[in-house]
Amino acid sequence: MSQFWKPGTERPRLVDDEEGGVLLYATSSSSSSGFGYGSLEKQRQRLPVYKYKTAILYSVETHATTIIVGETGSGKTTQIPQYLKEAGWAEGGRMIACTQPRRLAVQAVATRVAEEMDVKLGEEVGYTIRFEDITNEELTRVKFLTDGVLLREMMDDPLLSKYSVIMVDEAHERSLSTDILLGLLKKIQRRRPELRIIISSATIEAKSMAAFFNTRICRRRREEEQGPTKEPAILSVEGRGFNVELFYVDDPVSDYVQSAVSTVMSIHDQERMGDILVFLTGQDDIDTAIQLLTEEAQSSGKQGLVSVPLYSGLPRADQDLVFSPTPRGKRKVIFSTNIAETSLTLEGIVYVVDSGFSKQRFYNPISDIENLVVAPISKASARQRAGRAGRVRPGKCFRLYTEDYFSNEMSVVGIPEIQRSNLVSCVIQLKALGIDNILGFDWPASPSPESMIRALEILYSLGVLDDDAKLTSPTGFQVAEIPLDPLISKMILASCEFGCSEEIITIAAVLSIQSIWIPVRGVQKQLDEAKLRFAAAEGDHVTFLNVYKGFIQSNKSSKWCHKNFINYHAMRKVIEVREQLKRITQRLGIGLKSCEGDIQAVKKAITAGFFANAARLEPFSHNGMYKTLRTSQEVYIHPSSVLFRVNPKFIVYHSLVSTDRQYMRNVITIDPSWLTEAAPHFYQKQLHSSIPQ
DNA sequence: GAGCACTGC
Numbered sequence: 001m002s003q004f005w006k007p008g009t010e011r012p013r014l015v016d017d018e019e020g021g022v023l024l025y026a027t028s029s030s031s032s033s034g035f036g037y038g039s040l041e042k043q044r045q046r047l048p049v050y051k052y053k054t055a056i057l058y059s060v061e062t063h064a065t066t067i068i069v070g071e072t073g074s075g076k077t078t079q080i081p082q083y084l085k086e087a088g089w090a091e092g093g094r095m096i097a098c099t100q101p102r103r104l105a106v107q108a109v110a111t112r113v114a115e116e117m118d119v120k121l122g123e124e125v126g127y128t129i130r131f132e133d134i135t136n137e138e139l140t141r142v143k144f145l146t147d148g149v150l151l152r153e154m155m156d157d158p159l160l161s162k163y164s165v166i167m168v169d170e171a172h173e174r175s176l177s178t179d180i181l182l183g184l185l186k187k188i189q190r191r192r193p194e195l196r197i198i199i200s201s202a203t204i205e206a207k208s209m210a211a212f213f214n215t216r217i218c219r220r221r222r223e224e225e226q227g228p229t230k231e232p233a234i235l236s237v238e239g240r241g242f243n244v245e246l247f248y249v250d251d252p253v254s255d256y257v258q259s260a261v262s263t264v265m266s267i268h269d270q271e272r273m274g275d276i277l278v279f280l281t282g283q284d285d286i287d288t289a290i291q292l293l294t295e296e297a298q299s300s301g302k303q304g305l306v307s308v309p310l311y312s313g314l315p316r317a318d319q320d321l322v323f324s325p326t327p328r329g330k331r332k333v334i335f336s337t338n339i340a341e342t343s344l345t346l347e348g349i350v351y352v353v354d355s356g357f358s359k360q361r362f363y364n365p366i367s368d369i370e371n372l373v374v375a376p377i378s379k380a381s382a383r384q385r386a387g388r389a390g391r392v393r394p395g396k397c398f399r400l401y402t403e404d405y406f407s408n409e410m411s412v413v414g415i416p417e418i419q420r421s422n423l424v425s426c427v428i429q430l431k432a433l434g435i436d437n438i439l440g441f442d443w444p445a446s447p448s449p450e451s452m453i454r455a456l457e458i459l460y461s462l463g464v465l466d467d468d469a470k471l472t473s474p475t476g477f478q479v480a481e482i483p484l485d486p487l488i489s490k491m492i493l494a495s496c497e498f499g500c501s502e503e504i505i506t507i508a509a510v511l512s513i514q515s516i517w518i519p520v521r522g523v524q525k526q527l528d529e530a531k532l533r534f535a536a537a538e539g540d541h542v543t544f545l546n547v548y549k550g551f552i553q554s555n556k557s558s559k560w561c562h563k564n565f566i567n568y569h570a571m572r573k574v575i576e577v578r579e580q581l582k583r584i585t586q587r588l589g590i591g592l593k594s595c596e597g598d599i600q601a602v603k604k605a606i607t608a609g610f611f612a613n614a615a616r617l618e619p620f621s622h623n624g625m626y627k628t629l630r631t632s633q634e635v636y637i638h639p640s641s642v643l644f645r646v647n648p649k650f651i652v653y654h655s656l657v658s659t660d661r662q663y664m665r666n667v668i669t670i671d672p673s674w675l676t677e678a679a680p681h682f683y684q685k686q687l688h689s690s691i692p693q
Numbered sequence: 694g695a696g697c698a699c700t701g702c
Contacts, residue, residue, distance in 0.1 A: 102699065130701050148701045155702095177700065282697060313696055338698055359697035372697065417699090425701090483701040512701090519696070580702065587702090639694035657696075665696090 040116050044082075047075030049237050056080060056235060057087050060165065060196050064189055065213040065232035068200045071239025072387060076200055077169050078113050081142045084165050085117075089196075090141035094164035099147040101175045102343060103129040110134070110144040117142075130483070131576055147177040151184075152483065154433055159188055165196040171209060172202035172380065173342065174416035174445070180426060182444045184433070186213060193227040202380060205413065206234050212444050242390040244352075248403040256355040256400050257285050261292045263353050263398050264333055268305055271396070274350025275332040277340060279385050281359045281374050283311050286335040293333065304329060310336040310344075313519045316569060322346065341384055345391070352389040354382060356401040360414075363421050365450040367631055368458070368612075370422060371658040378414040382406065416445040423447055423455040424486050428464060431471050432480035438469075461612060461682045462490045478588050482581070484512055491609030492585065494678075498605045500595035501585060503545055507606070509577040510544040511654055511666065516570045517640075523565075530565040535642040538599050539651070539668030541606055543642050548574065604678070607670055610652045611678045615664060617649050626651070626664070629675070629683075638663035 044050065049070070059066045070076040077098065084096045100106045110127035119125055126135030127144040135143055145153075147168065154160060166185065171178055185197055201209050210232040253259040260278050267276055280286050286309045297305050310322050326332040326348065338358045340346060360375045377385075382399065389395030399406065418426070427438055435441060439452055459465040464476045464486060471477055475493060482489035488508050495504035510516055517527060534550065536542035547564075551571050554560035561568040585592065595601040607614075615626040615635055624647045626635045635656065637644050641664070643651070650672045653664035676683045 128702090133702080146700065148699095152701060173699090175699065284695090311696090312698065341698085343698070361697075374697090429701095481702090515696075524694090584702070638696095640696080644694075659695075663695080 040118075044075070044079065044116060047079060048073070048240055049075040049079045052235060052237050053079075053083050057083055059233040059235055060084065060089075060198065061087075062228055063233040064193065064195075064215075064228045064230055065197045065199065065210075067206050067209050067213075067232050067234045068198060069203050069206045069234065069236040070200055071237065072241035072390070074237040074239050076237060077109050078116065080167060080198065080200075081113060081144075082117060085142055089164045093162075095140065095162050096142045096165045096167070097150065097160075097163045098142070098144050098167040098169060099150050099178075099181065100144065101147060101170050101173055101178060103146055104343070105170075106144045106146055107132075113142065113144070131580065147175070147181045151177055151181055151429060154184065155480075158433055159192055160195075161192070163195070165198060167198040167200065169200045170342075171199045172205040172413075174205075174414070174418075176417045176421055176426065179416055179418045179444050180429065182209075182212070183442055186215070186442060187435075189213075189215070196228070199232075202383075203236075205380075209444070210234055241387060242392070243394040244386050244390040245394070245396045246386060247396065247398045248406065249400055250402070252402055252405065253400050256280075256357065257289050258292065259400050260353050260355055261289055261296060263400070264293060264305075265296055265300070265302065267351050267353075267396075267398070268302060268331060271351065273331060274393075274395070275326055275334065275346075275348045276351040276353065277346060277349045277388055278333065278335045278353040278355075279341065279358070280335055280337065280355050281357050282337055283309075283313060285355075286311060286337070289335050304331055305333055306330050307333045307335060310334050310340060312337070312339050313514070315518060315567070340388065341381060346388065348392055349388050350393060350395045352385055352395065352397040354385045354397060354399045356382070356399060356405075356410075361417075361420050363451065365448065365454040367633060368422070368454060369633070369656055369658060369662065373658075376410065378411045379406070380413045382410065418443065418447050419445060419451075421447075421451075423451050424458050427452065427455040428459060428471075428476075428480050428486055431459075431465070431469075432477070436470065458612065459486065461679060462486060462609070464490070481588060482584055484508060484581075487609045487612075488512065489609075491606055492581070493590070494608030495602075495605040496590045496593075498595070498601040498608075499593045500598065500601040500605055501590055501592050502594040503602050504605050505578055505581040505585065505592070506548045506574075507541045507544055507602070508581060509574045510548070511541075512577055513570050513573050516544070516547060516567055516574065518565045518567050527565045531642060533564065536599075537646075537669075538603060539643050540641050540666040541654075541668050542599055542602065545602070547571075603668055603670060604674055606668060607652055607674045608678045610654065611675050611682060613653045613655075613664075614670070614672075614675055615651055615653060616672075617647055617651075621647075633662060635662040635664050637667055638665045641665065641667055643667050643669070 068076055081096050081098050090096050106127050106129050110125060111121055114121040114125040117125055122134040123136055123139045125142045126140040128135055128149050129146050168181060189195055199209055213232045215230045264276055264278060280289060290307045290309060293307055308321050322334055356377055357374050358377050359372050361370055361372055363370045386397035389397050430438055456469055463472060464479050466472050471480060478493055479486050479489040482492060488511060492504055492508055495501040534543050534546040536546060547566060558568040561571060612630055614629045616629060618625045618627055624636055628635055648669040650670050651667045652670050654666035657663045657665055
C-alpha cells in the first residue's frame, strides 16, 4: 500500500460529525441494561458540552441567536435542551423545541433525554413526527420534532408562540425544510424579541449562519436596543471522536469502483483487523464492487472478507445485516451509498474508503425536470465520511482522489437542497403562511428566480394561485392543507367532483411511498410475473388499486405480501398515509365516495392533477419514444411500469426519473380531450398543434 | 429493461 498511498500533509485530527452523542441502533448501552440514574448523571457530566453549560446558558440569555459548533459526540443535542429546562426556559407554560431533519433521530434523541431526565417519554419530554405525536399538551416541556413538523405547526400558530427556545439541529445539512424554517424563524424573531434560537451547525457553516441571523442594523444604536443582542454568538464545543488519519491517491483514478475494491484488498492485506466502510454512489456501483471483490478475493486466495451492501432500497432484513456482529476472525466490508454518511451510524468501522462521489439531485426549472447525477462531494461531506472511521478507535480514511484535488478543487460545502429542487411545495407552504412576496423572501441561500417563477406558474396552472399570486379559495387553501405534493393534492380535490375519492386517496397514498414492490434483482422475473396478477390495462395507478384491494382482502397479511412480491412494510405505510388523508379530507369537507369500478372517473381525477405531465407516443417510433406535450422532451415508459412495451398513444405520468434516458414512472392511459377539459388555459395553444381531434 | 438520501396532521 505504501506505493499507492502517500500520507497527506494535513495533520491527523479529530473529525466532526453530527450526532450529539446519540448512537442510533446502540440502545443496549443505556439504562435498560441496569445503569441507575446516578451513573447516567456521571455520563452526562463527562460529555464535552458539560464544560460549556454556563457559557451556553449565558449566551442564550443575552443573545437572540446562538450558534453552536459541535463536533462528534459533544453531547449538544441531548444536553442543551436539558440545560435550558434546568435554567427555567420551560417555566410558565412555555416549551423548548429541538428539531432534527430525520424521524429516526427525533425518536432516538427524545428517548435518550427522557431516560436521562428519568421521566416517562411523552410526558415532560416528548416528540412529534408525522403519524406519531408522543406529547402531552399539559405536561410536555421539552419537545423533539422534525423540522417539517415544526413548519406544519406554523400553519396553526405562525409565531410559534408556545416555544421560548427553538434549537435547530444539523443545520449544516441545509435540507429543504431546515432552510425554509431558518428563513421563517428570522422573520418570527422580529415579531417576538423574547424568542431564542439556537442553531447547531458544523464549523464550515457557522459564519454564514451568523451573518444570516445578524439583524443588528447600526452599531451606535446598540445601547438603545431592548432585550437580547441581535448579533449571534458563536460557541464551539469539541468532540470526542478518535483520530482519523487521511490518505490520498498519488494520481487521479479513472475507475473508482475498481480502485475502491483494490484499496479494500490492500487494507485487508496490510492493516490490522477492523471493519471497512466504502462510500460509493448507488446500487449499480455497489453490486459491481461486491462482485469484483468476491472475484479478486477468490483468485488471490484471500479469505476472511464478508461484504455487505447498504442502500435505502434494500429490504429491511438485508439492511439489518449491516448491524449484525462481524464473525470472529472475519472482516466486514460495507459498501454503502450516502445513507451511511448521515442517516445511519455504523459501529466498529475503523477504515473508510471514500470514492469522492455521490448521487445528487439537480432541478432544471426550464425543463421542469429533476435529474439524479453522479457528482463530486464537498469537503464537508468528505470530512463527514472520514469521521465514520473514528468512532471506536483511531481509524484511517483512504480518499480515492488526490490531495491537490481536495485542497484546490473540491468545493467547501455542497449546494443547499433549496437550490437543487422543484419549489412547488415550498412556495405553497410560504403562501399558506401569508408570505406574499415570495421573490423577496430572505433565505439562508436564495433559490434561483427561474425556479421560483416556474413554481408560481405551475401553481397558477393548477388553480392554486390566482392572477395576483394569492392562494385561491377554497382550492389553494385546501391544497396547502394536504401534506403532499400539490399535484397529488389537486388530484384528491378533483376526485370529489368525479365521485372517486375513496380510490384516489389510495392512489395518493401509494404514490407517496417509494415503492410497494419488493426490490430484488435476482428474482426479477418472478416479480414481473407477480405484477401481472395485478396489472391493469389502464396503467400503474389502477394496478395499485388492485394491489390495495388484494391486501385488504388478505386481511393485511404479510404472508400474502411475501407471496406476491409486495413490500409488507410499504403497504402498512400506505394504510397509515391513507388514514391520514382520510382524516384531512374529512376535515376539508370532502366526502369519501367510491366510483364502484368506474375507472374513467379515476383517470380523469388523476389527469386533473397531472395534466402537465402528459406525453404522446412518437408516430412511427420503434423504441417506444414519447414526447411530453408541454416541452417536447424525449421520454420513455419506465421498465417497471405495467405499460412498458404496451406503449399507448397518450399517457399521463407521475414522475420522471433520469438516468441515461428520461423514464416516466407510474403512467396511465388517457384520452387527450381530458387534458383540455382539465386545464383549458394550459392546453389552449397545444390543442390544435399537437393534439389531434 | 431499471431504483442517492431525507421529509410532511
